[in-house]
Amino acid sequence: QKEVEQDPGPLSVPEGAIVSLNCTYSNSAFQYFMWYRQYSRKGPELLMYTYSSGNKEDGRFTAQVDKSSKYISLFIRDSQPSDSATYLCAIGTTDSWGKLQFGAGTQVVVTP
Amino acid sequence: ETGVTQSPTHLIKTRGQQVTLRCSSQSGHNTVSWYQQALGQGPQFIFQYYREEENGRGNFPPRFSGLQFPNYSSELNVNALELDDSALYLCASSLPGASVDTQYFGPGTRLTVL
Numbered sequence: 286q287k288e289v290e291q292d293p294g295p296l297s298v299p300e301g302a303i304v305s306l307n308c309t310y311s312n313s314a315f316q317y318f319m320w321y322r323q324y325s326r327k328g329p330e331l332l333m334y335t336y337s338s339g340n341k342e343d344g345r346f347t348a349q350v351d352k353s354s355k356y357i358s359l360f361i362r363d364s365q366p367s368d369s370a371t372y373l374c375a376i377g378t379t380d381s382w383g384k385l386q387f388g389a390g391t392q393v394v395v396t397p
Numbered sequence: 398e399t400g401v402t403q404s405p406t407h408l409i410k411t412r413g414q415q416v417t418l419r420c421s422s423q424s425g426h427n428t429v430s431w432y433q434q435a436l437g438q439g440p441q442f443i444f445q446y447y448r449e450e451e452n453g454r455g456n457f458p459p460r461f462s463g464l465q466f467p468n469y470s471s472e473l474n475v476n477a478l479e480l481d482d483s484a485l486y487l488c489a490s491s492l493p494g495a496s497v498d499t500q501y502f503g504p505g506t507r508l509t510v511l
Contacts, residue, residue, distance in 0.1 A: 293437065317497050328399070328487055328502040329440070373439050383430045383491045383500055384453055387439030 288312055291374055291388025300397050304361035308374035308388045311355065315376040315386070318350050320359045323371045323390065332372075333359070364395045399423065399501035401490050407507040415476045418506045422469040422490030426501075428452070429471045431463060434485040434505070446471055447493070475508075483510045 291308045298304055306320075317336050321329035333348040335341045341348045349358040357376075361368055374388040400423035410416050422429050428447045432440035442455035446465035460476040469490070475482055485507050491500035 289439075291439070319497060321502075326485075326505075326507065328401075328504045330502070331498055331500075334497050375439075377497070381453065382493045383428055383445055383489065384442050384455075385430075385432075385440075386442070387432075389437070389439045 286311060288386045289374060289376055289388045292391055293389050295392040295394055297394045297396060298364055300364060300366060300395055302364050302395075304359075304364050304368065304393055304395070306359040306361075306372050306374070306391050306393070308357050308376075309355055310357070310376055310386070313352070313355065314378055316378045317376065318348070318357050319375040319377075319385070320346075320348055321373040321375060321387075323373060325370075329373055361393075364393075366395050366397050369393060369395050399503065401488065401501045401503035403486075403488055403503040403506050405506060406504070407509070409509045409511060410478050411511050412478055412480060414478050414510075415474065416478060416508060418473045418475075418486050418508070420471045420473070420488035420490075420503055422471065422488075423501055424469075426469060426490035426492050428491045428493055429465055429469070430489045430491070430500075431471075431473050432487040432489065433457070433482075434487060435481075436484070440487055443473070478510045480510050483508060 319334040347360040371390040375385040430445040431443040434440040444454040465471040
């Protein structure tokens, strides 16, 4: 069983819709939770990170963590065609600094 | 721009050959992590170097090896290339103890093994 599970999609939504992305993880030792965006043939770009359960908002993006359920989510409001990319969840611990466990990535396509 | 550069951008090798990939970390970052990202998959942790010493390895065989230099540049070497080694190889530089948003990925090197 993988440490981080993520539905690979693809997920196709019309422009303006809310995009909902999810990951589950198996090890309760993980302490920080990140979402990356990756455009085709590029390196991952950090979108959001959080250390705690609850919601964290940044513009059109909301990251949600439920440590009791080992479930993390990313919501993108008012989606734009420029949001079309692969979104990767990643988790880590402060004991293993920089050694991230990634999900498989969800490909998102926002159609005009 | 993240300040992390990788070279070459892409290369093609044949099975059994050896390859060296290079990464230049952001200034002051003494930790570099290498990842392998196969097509359609998330990055998989290969190993990490901290102050020129290996500091943890993922589930990769010994033919994957690395070096980190005093100027914080680093190399990933892969011997006896196999077809399954075809992937995007990413390096990420960071500073332990700093905020997680100070870990930066490079653009990657795309390796194709024929």
